[in-house]
Amino acid sequence: MKKSYLAQQNIGTTTLTFNFSEGATQALVITLKDTTPSSSGGSGGGSGGAAPAPAPVKPAVERLSGQDRIETALAIAKASYSGKVSKVILAASDNYPDALAGNVLAYKEKAPILLVGRTDEEQEKVIAYMKSDMDFAGIVYILGGSGSVSKDMEEKINQAGFKNVNRIGGADRYETATKIADTVGVKEGTPIVLVSGENYPDALSISSIAAINGYPIFMVNKDEIPEVVKKEISTIKPSKVYIIGSQGAISAAVENQLFQTVDKTNIVRIGGADRFKTSLNVAKYFNLSGTKVCVASGNNFPDALAGSSYAANSNAPIILLDNSLTEEQKSYLENAKLKGVVIFGGTGAVSSEVEQELTQIFK
Template sequence: MIKKSKRSTLLFLSLFSVSVLSFSGNVIKADENVYNIERIAGKDRYETSLNVMKYLMKDSNDLKFGVVASGEDFPDALSAGFLSSEYDAPLILSKKNYVPSNVEKDLKQKNIDNMFLVGGEKTLSKTVENTISQNSKLTTRIAGKDRYSTSEFANIQIAKLYGSPVIGDTSAVYNGNLFADALSATPFMHQYNSVNETKLPLLAVDGKKGAKNYSLIFGGESSIPKFEEEHRLAGSDRYKTAVEIAKAYKTILNKDIDTIIIANGEDYPDSLCAGPLASKNNAAILLTNSNKLNKDTKEYIEFNKNIKKVIIVGGENSVSKDIEKDLEKIIKR
């Protein structure tokens, strides 16, 4: 369901088928002519999401849209990431039963007209909804009976953004039980919809049953069995899949990218906010292990001489200082 509060109405649309810069706490602006590597981090996933928001919004206190998702589980947050990307909105993470005090403080300082909560009350409680409602003019909860229907409802909301009740009968899909493929798929699909007249939803599926045809599949056949598909972007693991998605910016979208977002491919907390960040920066997301730069990720950046900027999302427990040093050497080439 899509439930709205504060004088809202319910509207259903049919689903459309170098110097290294590190910061924690306050966002530091980089001089583009000096800094090639940046790190956005906080003391935890919630503060990291706030610092990503500050980075994206610069110093603006007037935001039209914001999206809130659970920082304790990834399924609904992945749908929230795509919603954030399409609405050009920050993705803000919350606890299940309460909004962290630093998050609530930041929300009070922002004048956000419309807030979307993605997930049911088992994911984001009524208390969270009430807190968010106090800090926005309109609050809309987007939720279904499970992660797959929540994904559908999120895409219905995106269809509303594009003003088309029906946008084709095909879709892009990822396995809703895995976070990594969806993470890299999010900015790619944002760019896809920005350059194509026919907009595609990005849907979570269970990896077992499918629609009549998919335009784009993210992940291998062990993740999503072969269907009547136009494109499948996949590698032998999540790191290689992310690289294949990055390559597809050129082969499918005919776009050159000069920015890479590096996120932890082993765990999701800090990585959740990487999708909207990459979408805003026309960047691809590549994944790494926490302690050593993944070799496929490294090879892609080394081979692509047009990569001028790398943004690391997460603290040194997510992406180590050694990885940062390796990236510095590559970028300085």
């Protein structure tokens, strides 16, 4: 008896097995063709033949910026995370140490770093972002004591409906960094990073790399490791210590103090003749596998500070720039097999001339 079979399937080829008679099995291959009329002709109408719109192509050179450091941090936050975030990191906009140590926490918690100003207007910008882009049941981490982010700001956050506020602060920047590491939950044997507690550039250069790898950042004086940091190092028992900066920033005396807990062969110093060369040397040493690089002014801290979370999410280093690209920086950017660059900050931080130089490299 002759039988008919009707199959419905998307365009393609499929194999079906039919039993035509007892004990006999045959394979029947049915090839289906699309009979939907195209949108450019025929009488079918509808959208069957319409091709989907291509996804927008991002430019090779992007700039994330706002009218000021507060708004730049918010622009970076929005570019870093789509939808509502469940956690945010708040740090003072006019001081760098707390946020520098907090980038590892930000990356782990998938939280943007927001910079908090002193005026009501500046603070309201941050709260407005939280209301629109954050889950009200989420966690707000405030880095530093009330001298960094005021109790008044904390009260405003509570009044806005965010009740889960966790302030992480110590007696000074050195202790605050250790408390942040405790919050992250650094495991024994984890490599650590030491940076100067007296200036920001070297810490900015390592910030995204430390975050990606989960290496806590601790601050030291030029010639001495503070006791609270020594205790933390003794607890962690790091397998490796990275000192970022030349001996002009952190002297050999600090290395000698490390010998008490870390073998000399496990101490690595990455520095350069200035902050810009140090930044480039850090990027070269760790050689991240991402296809982007992030750049920011090396003459001020806020933009790179807020951008460290974005850079970490992009598996990208942060290169600090002066008023123009050096030949070494150009060579690195041309030969590092990168597909794009993200500039943190407006033209007052990284000039349009530098942006043009970057555009020529990545065109």
